[in-house]
Amino acid sequence: MRTFITTLPARLGCQSVGPAPMPPVQHVRVIGGLAECPGCGLYQHVPELQPGQLAACPRCGQHLQRRRRTAPVAAPLAFCISSAAFYLAALASSLMTLNVYGRERTVDLLTGPMELMHEGWGEAGVLVGAVTIMAPAVAIALMFAILYAGTRPTLPNWAPAILIWYEKLRPWSMVEVYILGIFVAYTKLTDMAHVDVGPAVYLIGGLMLTMAVTDSTLDTERIWKHRRVDSLARLEDGEAVPVEYVHVGDVGMPPVERLVACPSCGLVGEMEHPVSNLHCVGACPRCGHSVWRRAPQSLTRTTAYLIAAVTFYIPANLYPVMTFMRMGGGGGHTIIEGALELWSDGMIPLSLLVFFASITVPMLKIVSLATMVAMTWRGARQGLVRRTRLFRLVDMVGRWSMIDVFMISILVAVVRFNAMATVTANAGMVAFAAVVVLTLLAAWSFDPRIMWDAAGMNGTLVDGLPRAVLTAHDGDTTQGPSGPASTKSAATPRPANMEPNQA
Ligand SMILES: [Zn+2]
Ligand SMILES: [Zn+2]
Numbered sequence: 132m133r134t135f136i137t138t139l140p141a142r143l144g145c146q147s148v149g150p151a152p153m154p155p156v157q158h159v160r161v162i163g164g165l166a167e168c169p170g171c172g173l174y175q176h177v178p179e180l181q182p183g184q185l186a187a188c189p190r191c192g193q194h195l196q197r198r199r200r201t202a203p204v205a206a207p208l209a210f211c212i213s214s215a216a217f218y219l220a221a222l223a224s225s226l227m228t229l230n231v232y233g234r235e236r237t238v239d240l241l242t243g244p245m246e247l248m249h250e251g252w253g254e255a256g257v258l259v260g261a262v263t264i265m266a267p268a269v270a271i272a273l274m275f276a277i278l279y280a281g282t283r284p285t286l287p288n289w290a291p292a293i294l295i296w297y298e299k300l301r302p303w304s305m306v307e308v309y310i311l312g313i314f315v316a317y318t319k320l321t322d323m324a325h326v327d328v329g330p331a332v333y334l335i336g337g338l339m340l341t342m343a344v345t346d347s348t349l350d351t352e353r354i355w356k357h358r359r360v361d362s363l364a365r366l367e368d369g370e371a372v373p374v375e376y377v378h379v380g381d382v383g384m385p386p387v388e389r390l391v392a393c394p395s396c397g398l399v400g401e402m403e404h405p406v407s408n409l410h411c412v413g414a415c416p417r418c419g420h421s422v423w424r425r426a427p428q429s430l431t432r433t434t435a436y437l438i439a440a441v442t443f444y445i446p447a448n449l450y451p452v453m454t455f456m457r458m459g460g461g462g463g464h465t466i467i468e469g470a471l472e473l474w475s476d477g478m479i480p481l482s483l484l485v486f487f488a489s490i491t492v493p494m495l496k497i498v499s500l501a502t503m504v505a506m507t508w509r510g511a512r513q514g515l516v517r518r519t520r521l522f523r524l525v526d527m528v529g530r531w532s533m534i535d536v537f538m539i540s541i542l543v544a545v546v547r548f549n550a551m552a553t554v555t556a557n558a559g560m561v562a563f564a565a566v567v568v569l570t571l572l573a574a575w576s577f578d579p580r581i582m583w584d585a586a587g588m589n590g591t592l593v594d595g596l597p598r599a600v601l602t603a604h605d606g607d608t609t610q611g612p613s614g615p616a617s618t619k620s621a622a623t624p625r626p627a628n629m630e631p632n633q634a
Contacts, residue, residue, distance in 0.1 A: 156404070157372060159416070160377055160400065161376050161417075163376065163379065164177065166186075166399065168188035168190065169193060170580070172580035172588075173188055173191075173589070174384070174387055174399070174592070174597075175189065183198065185602045187600045189597055191520070193523070196599075198352075199350045204282055207274070210341045211271060214271050214274075217338035217341060221240060224330040224334060225238065225239050225329035226331040226332060226541070227313075227320075228327040229546065230326075230327070232551060240263065244259045245544075254561060258536070258568070259540045263305060263306065269300055273293050273297040274345060277349075280293070281357065295395050302575075305533055310339055311531075315484075315485060315534060316542050320545070323552065355396045358396075360374060360398065361417070365414040383596075386405075387592060388406065389401050396417050400422070407424070425581055429578040430507060440566050441497060443563075447559055447565070450557060452559040453554055470482050470489065470490065485534065485535065507582050512587075519583075525574055530571065533564075535563065536563065
């Protein structure tokens with residue numbers, strides 16, 4: 132008897148581009164022991180990892196899977212509970228108290244976004260509130276749900292959607308960047324007045340650490356393996372076809388052009404016909420996510436976001452981001468003037484940090500993504516590994532540009548002493564925040580695998596099936612990329628819970 136998928140809609144929300152993509156499909160094969168590198172698109176054998184082992188792509192070095200030594204649910208749960216405690220305490224405590232000639236003003240986490248909204252910079256206020264207050268709360272709540280699901284014998288039906296949402300939302304939680312924003316704001320304030328740092332600053336520091344440790348102890352791959360693979364897969368047209376489970380060690384490597392990997396849980400499926408990059412093939416039988424060979428319209432979307440980012444980049448650097456009025460004097464500051472002022476005050480490391488985060492990073496992102504897009508259009512083969520690594524770097528550092536926006540939100544909240552001292556936000560800040568958000572979206576919509584596709588590197592594998600490079604905790608490489616793995620010797624015991632559910 133087969134279990135029928137009841138949780139999926141008839142049409143999956145995957146909108147294919149162009150005419151009907153594929154001839155009729157009779158069944159789908161799920162291939163265990165196989166993974167596609169999300170950095171370069173190379174299909175490779177990844178054996179069952181031992182605790183403390185890391186599997187990386189032999190071609191581009193992207194980390195594919197990591198098996199933690201810590202308890203899979205208990206360790207992240209402990210840190211998640213601490214995160215919730217830190218978060219609630221930070222929300223209830225004061226962030227900073229400023230004393231200007233005997234007049235005091237105390238602010239908390241909410242004051243910055245509220246003041247920005249009152250001043251008419253609603254979009255910036257909503258952005259700061261969303262990434263420093265809402266996103267961490269939702270991320271912690273989703274993590275609790277995921278860990279609760281992880282304690283069940285099989286992953287419940289609602290759990291995959293929660294895990295997918297968590298992965299989408301987590302980059303928007305910018306607590307660690309906010310801490311630096313507080314630090315820069317504090318440094319700017321100390322030379323004009325007496326500043327008392329409130330308990331919220333330490334609590335946010337704790338929250339930053341516990342959220343990072345929760346992520347690093349969470350073993351998503353292990354959680355996914357708790358989830359049964361459904362015996363029916365829903366195709367794009369809503370039709371359900373049977374799923375057959377095989378292991379790459381038993382059947383060998385299928386033709387690459389028929390393979391497709393789930394963008395969310397990484398499950399690899401083989402279709403009966405070659406799969407186009409432009410079309411959604413259906414829903415993943417393990418997590419229900421729409422399955423595309425490549426992120427849809429990646430090049431077009433990245434190009435559009437980049438053009439928009441360049442448009443905002445000019446006013447973001449020409450117009451002042453904030454105005455500092457003190458005893459009737461003072462005036463507007465642009466981003467670069469803010470960094471130069473820190474330098475002239477003798478705070479050279481901080482000035483370099485602001486310069487790097489606010490000027491170098493957005494520029495680096497725009498230039499390197501534009502280069503990647505142009506080289507992909509041209510089908511260039513040069514520097515593919517370097518470009519893939521650069522993409523990972525760009526993806527990682529992009530959020531740090533928010534330092535200046537956070538710093539301004541704190542100054543606007545705390546320096547409100549009418550004629551004595553007042554900080555107001557200016558249009559440049561909104562343009563700058565738009566640059567940061569647009570470059571983040573540009574990086575997230577770019578699929579680095581298309582660079583390798585365009586260079587003709589993802590065709591049929593002539594040397595057999597490559598193997599992932601396994602590294603132990605002490606850094607020893609236990610399996611090198613040298614030579615293809617014989618598919619028989621690559622066979623590893625099949626995890627029982629990866630079997631399709633044939634109830
Ligand atoms: Zn790779
Ligand atoms: Zn999936």
